[in-house]
Amino acid sequence: MDPDTDIGGAQQRFPVTNQSAIAAARSEDHVVRQRAFDTILTSYWKPAYKYIRLKWQANNEDAKDLTQGFFANVFEKNHFANYDARKASFQTFLRTCLDGFVANERKERTRLKRGGDANHFQLDFLSAEDELAMQTSSDLSPEDYFHREWVRWMFTMSVDALRERCEASGRKIHFQLFEAYDLHDDPDSSVSYASLAKTFELEPATVNNYLAATRREFRRIVLDKLREITATDEEYRNEARSLLGVDVK
Amino acid sequence: MKWLSDSKLSHLRAVVGNPDFSGTKYAFVKELARGGMGTVYLAEDTELNRQVAIKVLSATEISDDLRRRMIREAQIIARLEHPGIVPVHDVGVLADGRVFYAMKLVRGVRLDEYAANTSSTRERLRKFQAVCDAVAFAHAHGVIHRDLKPQNIMIGSFGEVLVLDWGVAKILRDDRGPAASEADTLLLPGPDQPKPDTTSDTSQGTVIGTRQYMSPEQARGEVDRLDERSDIYSLGAVFYFLLTDQAPNDDKPRAVNPRVTKPAEAVCLKAMARDRSNRYASAAELSADVSRLLDAEPVSAYRENVYEKVSRWVSKNRFLVLLVLAYLLMRIFFIFTSRS
Secondary structure, three states, X not given: OOOXXXXXXXXXXXXXXXXXXXXXXXXXXXXXXXXXXXXXXXXXXXXXXXXHHHHOOOOHHHHHHHHHHHHHHHHHOOHHHHOOOOOOOHHHHXXXXXXXXHHHHHHHOOXXXXXXXXXXXOOOHHHHHHHHHHOXXXXXXXXXXXXXXXXXXXXXXXXXXXXXXXXXXXXXXXXXXXXXXXXXXXXXXXOOHHHHHHHHOOXXXXXXXXHHHHHHHHHHHHHHHHHHOOOOHHHHXXXXXXXXXXXXX | OOOOOHHHHHHHHHHHHOOOOOOOOEEEEEEEEEOOOEEEEEEEEOOOOEEEEEEEEOOOOOOHHHHHHHHHHHHHHHOXXXXXXXXXXXXXXXXXXXXXXXXXXXXXXXXXXXXXXOXXXXXXXXXXXXXXXXXHHHHHOOEEOOOOOHHHEXXXXXXXXXXXXXXXXXXXXXOOOOEOOHHHEOOOOOOOOOOOOOOOOOOOOOOOOOHHHOOHHHHOOOHHHOOHHHHHHHHHHHHHHHHHOOOOOOOOHHHHOOOOOHHXXXXXXXXXXXXXXXXXXXXXXXXXXXXXXXOOOOOOOOOOOHHHHHHXXXXXXXXXXXXXXXXXXXXXXXXXXXXX
């Protein structure tokens, strides 16, 4: 029987500001720090879990414990306060910390059993396992794999945020068009603006406008998310250029 | 929360990175090419129902002053109406703050691709001469390109030659006004561009262009000293490529390709002289020497000895020489036969 924990799903939070959560993690204010930590956890737990599964060849149960343990550990000891943006990107810092943690845990064989007073996070490990099963093998280095999965997770969260925003503002059809055209199983398929116009009983120009507006909003969400989970303006700009090919403020 | 496959992820990244043309008359079609300074897209001009190439610069963070200047300078480039210069149809700013230029969509191959399929030196020389003529025209209007290289030259479907990517051009003087300063660089994007071999900050001491095809003064970042002769160097470097199929290096053309003639090598080396005062004074002069090479005439860059003069004359007048030889042989034959 698979003892995977329940999903966080809809409870997962999205930023209300585009301030860097990494910077906020150093705050003296516990509430601010807690919120920043939640953001970092939300943004990084899945890539971290998959990374442990693949790079460290951990089984499902060990990977869950190590993921939980890692984030509990960095939060309890406030490791993020030690992050120095001049030395590496936050992503690299976090991955290095993760490697160190896993190596240490394995070496001492004193894996923490989460429970009692220890932090325990609601993480959707089952979905992470499903995704691992769907992924084909690749020649990526562990570092590149971690980065790719982080990008995938960031876009996944952004799509969910877009859906929530569209539904909350009565623009459900905007998201449906976006889903039909841009989240189609085969992006190169024959879905066209004309076919969408017919399906949704809209003018092609309206489809064009709705899609343009939705993509614009999606872009904003991705950039806000990126801003939030990068430590410095420089890292934010580098990631934006690397991921999206644009220079941003 | 649906899992995003690799193809979906790739598509979404493109969707986010692709320009938002809302508010313009253009509709996005697809990405064509990506460079250090921006990305070129295929777009549909919805008013004129034609496809255009749109270059969207990467930088979003530019001041109003800079934006105005870039637009003014794009207007100057747009005035370069020459069959060898890709016309700029439009310039504007996207909703996200990025500047774009709409240009004629050129269908064809790049000069390096063309060279890979064309072994004829004469054909290559003709194309190069057309490049020189286009650059000479721009120089005559006070514009220097600053990034001439085979990748920025297209050979169209009908053999026409087009010089592309005037995005880093410098306006030396405006026909409508006084001489311009470095402030009149067409493109001044932000400081965070990736810098493989191309950089985009044009302040004094930094470089812009592509190193292998860049003049020494340009490579040193002596922006204020750049003039037409910097483009002459780059043209020489392009000529080097056409002669040798290699990007310029320390070897002379004949060391790379022994079939290169001495006059052709001399033309190339004169254009690529490290001291710019030793280069051709204008692209038109260079073009004239290339024309002489095509016509087997003596070039200004090379002083021939008597043997070479005779050889070239014989080579050029081969038919006449053969006729004379035939006539002489016949005369000799008749003399001998009449005696016997």
